[in-house]
Amino acid sequence: MLLEDKVAIITGAGSGMGRADALLFVKEGAKVVIVDINKEGAEETLRQVQAQRGEGMVVVADVSKAEDVKRVVEETIRKYKKIDILVNNAGILLTHPITETTEEEWDRIFNTNVKAIFLMCREVIPYMLKQGKGKIINISSCGGEVAFPGSAPYCASKAAVNMLTKALAYDYAAKGINVNAVAPGFTKTPMVKELMADEMVKKGLLANIPAGRFAEPEEIAQAVLWLASDASSYCHGLILNIDGGWIIR
Numbered sequence: 710m711l712l713e714d715k716v717a718i719i720t721g722a723g724s725g726m727g728r729a730d731a732l733l734f735v736k737e738g739a740k741v742v743i744v745d746i747n748k749e750g751a752e753e754t755l756r757q758v759q760a761q762r763g764e765g766m767v768v769v770a771d772v773s774k775a776e777d778v779k780r781v782v783e784e785t786i787r788k789y790k791k792i793d794i795l796v797n798n799a800g801i802l803l804t805h806p807i808t809e810t811t812e813e814e815w816d817r818i819f820n821t822n823v824k825a826i827f828l829m830c831r832e833v834i835p836y837m838l839k840q841g842k843g844k845i846i847n848i849s850s851c852g853g854e855v856a857f858p859g860s861a862p863y864c865a866s867k868a869a870v871n872m873l874t875k876a877l878a879y880d881y882a883a884k885g886i887n888v889n890a891v892a893p894g895f896t897k898t899p900m901v902k903e904l905m906a907d908e909m910v911k912k913g914l915l916a917n918i919p920a921g922r923f924a925e926p927e928e929i930a931q932a933v934l935w936l937a938s939d940a941s942s943y944c945h946g947l948i949l950n951i952d953g954g955w956i957i958r
Contacts, residue, residue: 711938713738716789718781720772720829721799723750725898726848728757729926730796730933735763737934739794742785743767746799772799773820778828782836791840794937795833797826798848802900807861815862822866826873834886842885846936847874849892851952867892871948878946889936889944894952896924919954 717734721727723745731741735758743758743765745751751767758765768784770777785792801821803814826847837843852860853867871890878888895901895914901923905911915921932951935941950956 710736710738711934711940712794715739715793715937716742716785716791717794717796717937718742718744718785718792718829718833719796719798720744720825721848722754723747724754725900726893726896726926726929726933727796727798728754729930730798731758731765732761732763733927733930733934734794734937735761735765737938739937740789741765742781742789744770744772744781744799746771772825772829775828778825778832781829782832786836792833792836792843793840794844794846795829796846796848796933796937797829799825800848800850800900802860802863804857804859804863806859810862818862818866819869822863823869823873826870830877830888834881837886838881838884840885843887844937844941845877845886845888846933847888847890848933849874849890849948851892851894851950851955853892853948854950855956855958874948875946882945887936887941887945889941889947889949891929891932891936892948892950892952893929894918894924894950894955896926896929898926917955917958918952919957922953924951924953 717739722731722743743751743754748769755767768781770781849870850867852864853871874890
């Protein structure tokens with residue numbers, strides 16, 4: 710198994726890609742810490758983990774808040790004594806013009822998509838340094854490289870994730886910590902399914918995807934698994950696009 714006896718914290722694991730990551734990780738032998746602001750979603754992920762005879766725990770937390778992040782890490786260390794893998798998956802999407810975007814919305818996007826990664830890394834990296842190794846995978850988006858219409862705050866936040874990933878990779882590569890990112894295209898998650906409800910929007914999106922379809926969360930999870938495993942040991946600062954060819958247009 711690729712992740713035998715590893716301990717992985719996965720944020721935003723109550724649905725979508727985070728849940729897919731958790732389920733795949735336990736199949737590969739990891740113990741998972743399921744972090745989400747939504748208690749019901751997190752507990753459902755745990756039920757599915759346990760149905761696979763996997764081991765995990767739930768921590769309900771808002772990872773954009775320092776005190777919650779500290780608690781996530783403390784509870785993980787208390788139970789499992791180490792942190793091998795951190796998947797910063799929590800994120801939100803906003804789709805309307807910048808002229809209609811409030812300051813509160815802008816802050817919410819950056820707090821969830823960027824600040825949360827900073828806070829999680831700040832708390833987790835000291836433990837990884839003591840261990841002499843660790844894997845951090847940030848979930849970015851192809852929107853960090855190419856623009857989506859009506860999504861300026863979101864695209865800006867994901868561009869920030871990309872550079873934060875590279876900067877952290879540079880700082881910690883020589884210390885045994887691999888920091889990389891997965892940049893998915895449009896994926897069948899609850900966040901994106903709202904967009905798909907509009908048939909015109911759905912057709913417009915599909916027209917820009919050379920593969921002609923949206924990704925399944927499980928497809929993204931396979932990329933996250935690879936970056937979490939020893940197979941990617943020489944990867945540092947990689948932004949891995951899993952987008953059906955969106956950015957090659």
